[in-house]
Amino acid sequence: MTEEPPGWRALLTQDGLDTLRWIAGERDAGRAASEINSSLRARGLPADQVAALLTQALLREKARTKFGDRAEQFLFTQAGLEQATRSRVAASHAERFRDAGCTRIADLGCGIGAESLALLESGIDPLAVELNPLTAEIASHNLRVAAALLGRPEPEVQVGDAEQIGPEDADGVFLDPARRTAGHSDTRRVSSPDDYSPSLNFAFDLASRLPTGIKLGPGFDRELIPDEAEAQWVSVDGQVVEMGLWFGAAARPGVHRAALVLNGATGSAELTASEDSADADLRDLGEYLYEPDGAVIRARLIGSLAADLNAGMLSEGIAYLTADQLVPTPFAQVFRVVETLSSREKDLRRAMSDRGIGSLEIKKRGADVDPAALRKRLKLRGDNHATLFLTRVAGKHVALLAERC
CATH class of the missing domain: 3.30.2130 (VC0802-like)
Known part of the structure; x- marks a missing residue:
């Protein structure tokens, strides 16, 4: 189990959350991190706790690109934020499950809870599972905040191995296999799909039984894409952010290749086909x-x-x-x-x-x-x-x- 970073436990207390709000106000007022550091140390806060608070404040600022203004109320780890799905992309995932008639989705390997947040907001009950205890507590915090705003019951986040816990009584599954080494920061990408967690074999087995979505990197080896899957590549404002594999009722009939383009200026558009398309013929340079x-x-x-x-x-x-x-x-x-x-x-x-x-x-x-x-x-x-x-x-x-x- 990954060692918990020092000082981070304080972020989950009411005092920690209140201090984060104070830091955000000071940052908005233009105070430098070094000045805020000095003020917090003058209050008697230990150095590791001050470092955790300032790191969290910076992560919240960075997270606005993925979560918008809601980031000010959520908690993050560096590794969790890097792998977290952008809210508009996660919303498209939730829409698939809703269209498939699913009401309870097992979010296996939920990280900081990005997918479960989208499921919750779409009216679907997320059954979240996370291996790392601190990350699970952060996901619980984020889902608690969202549930309160929506007036819905707070979902539980189970701590444990997704492959051991499984989908339980869910009627659909979403997996975002960890593609980095374990940890909260300074992680690196794994080199082989065999090292994904949960494993691809486990994910593909679930996909044979339940409507399933699997989030993978855009450079995923195409030779490993199952023939029955719908593979959808997604770009946001010109950056390709993921490739999703969809199975069962979560996949669209006759669609095996899709390119979803999300743009802040033009909205969303999608190109779909039953298979890879052959390249066009060569021609002379036009205008x-x-x-x-x-x-x-x-x-x-x-x-x-x-x-x-x-x-x-x-x-x-x-x-x-x-x-x-x-x-x-x-x-x-x-x-x-x-x-x-x-x-x-x-x-x-x-x-x-x-x-x-x-x-x-x-x-x-x-x-x-x-x-x-x-x-x-x-x-x-x-x-x-x-x-x-x-x-x-x-x-x-x-x-x-x-x-x-």
Whole structure:
């Protein structure tokens, strides 16, 4: 069992929670962490407790990107926050179970409780299990806060091995297998699915009997995806955050590949298919260049997207599409190609200077170059902005100067 970090037990007391609220007020007022540290030590608080309080205050600030303003009332561990599902993604998981008619979902390996929170908010009873005692207490705190706001009974978090406790009388299961070594901080990713906890064999066995969702990393080995599963890659604001496997009634009939794109500006959109789509045919460079969202690339649905856009591939194996017409899409960023330049660095430096480009976004696929280092070497000066693509067209290296649409 992982050793409990010193000072953290105080966070679970009323005095600890009150002190966290005071720290948040001081932070909002602009006081530095060092000043707050001195004030807390002057009150007679031990050093380890002060360190735990300040760490928690910083984690709450960081957690706003995943939990919004609710983070101010929740508790976190560093490792728990890193692995926690974003609230909008967890809500989509809960919606699947609700649509499947589930009312009691076993959240096996609940961490700090992100998935159970979404289940609770959707009207489903979460049956949460967590191996680490401190993390379980933090999950209990978070669920207690949420239940009070919703006027619902507080769910219990069981402490123990998810594989030993199992789903009990749940009518569906969600698993977020730990993909990091045990601990509350300074963890590292495990290198093999065999080391996941709960194990994938255990998860797949449950999936053969109950509606099941399994949250995995976006780079999960596709060879390990069961044929009967729906695999859904999810991106949030351009970042691919997870790949979920769905089974039974939690999966959608006829869907085996999906790319869900969540964006703060455009909402949500999804591309689905019964299988991987074949890449589109190669074509000559058109006026527009499309950069597919990472979820579309991971799901291998570039061919489906190309068909929707009447676009073709720039080069074999390169995830850029090109077309003559502009078709707005939530599944790709779109650029107008201004001109084709020599990819030689000396020529690029001259071209940037001649055009007065002082701000340059550099994107690359199929080119062995460090964009940050190249940007520095180009010695950019001027008031204009552009995007530079370093890639291949029909297998040949090119530099494409473009502007965002």
